[in-house]
Amino acid sequence: MSRKTSATLTPRLVFKLWVALSLLILGMAVSYILITNHFSNQHHLATQQEINAPLAQHLIDEKFAEARPFLEDGSVNKAVFGDLMHDMMAVNRSIEVYMLADDGEVLYSVVLDHNPGEPTKYVNTTPISDFLASNGTGFYLGDDPRDPQEQKIFSAAPFTDQGRSGYIYIILSGEVYQTASANIFGKYIKSFGLGAIGLTTLFTLLIGLGAIWFLTKNLRKITLAARRFKEGDLSARIEHPEKTNIAVVAHTFNDMADTINANLEEIKSVDELRRQLIANVSHDLRTPLAILKGYAETLQEKSDTLSVEEQQKYLAVISSNTDKLTGLVEQLFEYSKLEAKQIEPLIEQFSITDLCLDLVSKYQILATEKNIDLRLEVADNKNILVRADISLIERALQNLLDNALKFTPENGRITIQLETKAGYCSVKVNDSGIGIAPEMQSTIFERFKQTSEGFAKNGAGLGLAIVKKILELHESTIKVFSEENEGSTFYFQLPTA
Numbered sequence: 494m495s496r497k498t499s500a501t502l503t504p505r506l507v508f509k510l511w512v513a514l515s516l517l518i519l520g521m522a523v524s525y526i527l528i529t530n531h532f533s534n535q536h537h538l539a540t541q542q543e544i545n546a547p548l549a550q551h552l553i554d555e556k557f558a559e560a561r562p563f564l565e566d567g568s569v570n571k572a573v574f575g576d577l578m579h580d581m582m583a584v585n586r587s588i589e590v591y592m593l594a595d596d597g598e599v600l601y602s603v604v605l606d607h608n609p610g611e612p613t614k615y616v617n618t619t620p621i622s623d624f625l626a627s628n629g630t631g632f633y634l635g636d637d638p639r640d641p642q643e644q645k646i647f648s649a650a651p652f653t654d655q656g657r658s659g660y661i662y663i664i665l666s667g668e669v670y671q672t673a674s675a676n677i678f679g680k681y682i683k684s685f686g687l688g689a690i691g692l693t694t695l696f697t698l699l700i701g702l703g704a705i706w707f708l709t710k711n712l713r714k715i716t717l718a719a720r721r722f723k724e725g726d727l728s729a730r731i732e733h734p735e736k737t738n739i740a741v742v743a744h745t746f747n748d749m750a751d752t753i754n755a756n757l758e759e760i761k762s763v764d765e766l767r768r769q770l771i772a773n774v775s776h777d778l779r780t781p782l783a784i785l786k787g788y789a790e791t792l793q794e795k796s797d798t799l800s801v802e803e804q805q806k807y808l809a810v811i812s813s814n815t816d817k818l819t820g821l822v823e824q825l826f827e828y829s830k831l832e833a834k835q836i837e838p839l840i841e842q843f844s845i846t847d848l849c850l851d852l853v854s855k856y857q858i859l860a861t862e863k864n865i866d867l868r869l870e871v872a873d874n875k876n877i878l879v880r881a882d883i884s885l886i887e888r889a890l891q892n893l894l895d896n897a898l899k900f901t902p903e904n905g906r907i908t909i910q911l912e913t914k915a916g917y918c919s920v921k922v923n924d925s926g927i928g929i930a931p932e933m934q935s936t937i938f939e940r941f942k943q944t945s946e947g948f949a950k951n952g953a954g955l956g957l958a959i960v961k962k963i964l965e966l967h968e969s970t971i972k973v974f975s976e977e978n979e980g981s982t983f984y985f986q987l988p989t990a
Contacts, residue, residue: 511702518696539632541665542646546629549650549661552577552590562592562654569601578603581663589664591616591638599638600659614638621649621660637664715746727754778821781814824955827888831962838882838966842990845879845918846871848887849909856894865898866906877911878990879918881967886987889963889971892956893922893983900981901926913989921984929975937973 560573569592581588591602599605599614620635624647627633634644648663714731721729730750734743788807792799799807830836846869853869860867871877879886890909897907901924910921929937938961957971964971964985975981 511698514704515698535632538646538666542632542648543630545648545663545665546624547648548588548665549648549663552581552663553650553652553661557652557654562652562659563657567655567657571601574601575603587666589639591662591664593618593621593660593662595658595660597621602638604639614641616662618660620647621662624649625651635662635664711743715743719746722750727757778818781817784814785811785818824959828955828959828962831959831966836885836966838885840880840882842878842880843883844876845886845911845920845987846876848883849890849911849920852887852890852894853909856898859898860907863898863901863903863905865901865903867908868906869909870911872910872912875913877913877918879987880990881987885963885966889960889985890920890922892960896956896983897922897924897926897981900924905980916989917986918989919984919986921982923980923982925980928977928979929973929981930977934973934975938971 556573556577560570562570562573564570574590574592578590581590589602589604591605592600593616594600595618597616597618599616605614616636616638620633624631624633624635629648633647635647635649637643637645646665648665649660651658651660718729718731727750730747731743734740734747788811792804792807796804849869849871853867856867894907894909901907905925907925908921908923910919910923912919912921938957960983961971967987969985969987971983971985973981973983
């Protein structure tokens with residue numbers, strides 16, 4: 494199923510891109526046709542208006558020289574206008590002649606029905622005034638008395654007769670012109686539009702496919718790299734991702750591949766550590782379990798012949814090895830919770846000085862048994878306050894002290910040193926023990942890693958690993974400085990309060 498999907502992904506994408514590009518170009522073609530028609534029509538109307546601008550004045554000069562626009566009773570001379578309109582239409586059927594009053598009232602026109610009771614029609618005189626002021630050299634649109642919603646080109650001239658004045662107003666593109674123009678435009682759209690669509694489709698097919706092939710070149714490279722990666726080539730990467738057209742996608746794929754590789758390496762490491770865990774735990778559990786079994790069987794078989802002192806001795810051995818097993822299990826459980834990030838530190842303010850004093854007091858008995866000098870040194874004897882999880886930091890210090898006591902011989906010394914600097918408290922645990930070989934210092938904080946003497950000391954190699962995890966939860970790090978037979982110093986920092 495996935496193979497089929499990856500095989501059809503690119504053709505489907507190319508088809509969608511081609512359709513989108515085709516629609517875009519077709520939309521541009523239609524827009525071009527409409528815009529071209531609009532401006533060519535505007536150019537035609539402007540030209541027609543400028544050519545016929547003097548028409549109204551010529552009409553007044555010619556007709557009103559022999560006849561008057563008004564009769565003796567003040568009414569409009571309809572006969573003159575009837576002859577005038579017929580003469581005009583014989584020359585140009587699209588022309589419509591109107592007689593206007595000063596305020597734009599339509600006094601008479603052959604093309605209008607002047608029936609009694611009909612509302613009076615008016616024409617806005619502002620365009621007429623502008624037209625006359627420019628001597629007819631501009632492009633002006635005026636009201637069409639037959640259709641008040643329309644604006645058309647016109648010619649106009651003022652006249653005065655018997656103390657009355659007005660305008661001769663000539664619509665140069667009347668209803669006949671509009672009808673003829675609409676019919677011609679429809680035919681034009683059919684012929685030119687179909688031709689444009691055909692040519693557009695052809696050029697879209699040729700140019701679009703070439704453009705899409707070029708634009709999707711980098712996408713094909715990414716698809717190929719992803720397919721190689723899916724088929725097991727974990728080294729597959731997109732070369733020079735910053736040079737691609739979709740650099741973000743290329744970088745994201747490379748980062749994803751690196752993350753997957755890192756996760757796989759971590760899984761391998763965890764698996765290796767799991768096997769190491771089984772081996773180490775089996776080793777550490779085998780001896781105390783064998784001792785427990787041996788002493789328990791001895792007690793069962795010889796309980797009647799053993800003295801009370803011998804029985805107490807055997808029970809003490811059993812108890813000691815039971816404690817070792819319990820400690821090992823507790824360490825494994827604690828580390829597993831830290832590794833799984835199931836422990837969330839409770840950050841609070843506390844005195845690291847008081848905490849260290851309590852630990853020195855608790856460990857003093859163990860130190861005395863080995864004649865080890867255990868002490869706390871605080872710079873300037875200050876009570877240092879830090880912000881951390883007190884129980885986790887106590888556990889980390891306990892592990893460091895256990896480690897120091899384990900590897901410090903009799904008559905040695907262990908010192909906890911506290912010092913503040915630049916907003917941090919430096920915590921050091923220094924001992925005069927056997928030290929750590931240089932080749933071991935880089936791995937001493939890893940799980941189940943010990944010095945060669947560690948196994949003899951009944952350790953599982955988890956104490957320092959737990960310390961490292963605890964300090965990682967506090968965004969701190971544990972470091973070590975050590976020389977063989979000279980002792981070791983473990984130190985970390987915590988933010989002061």
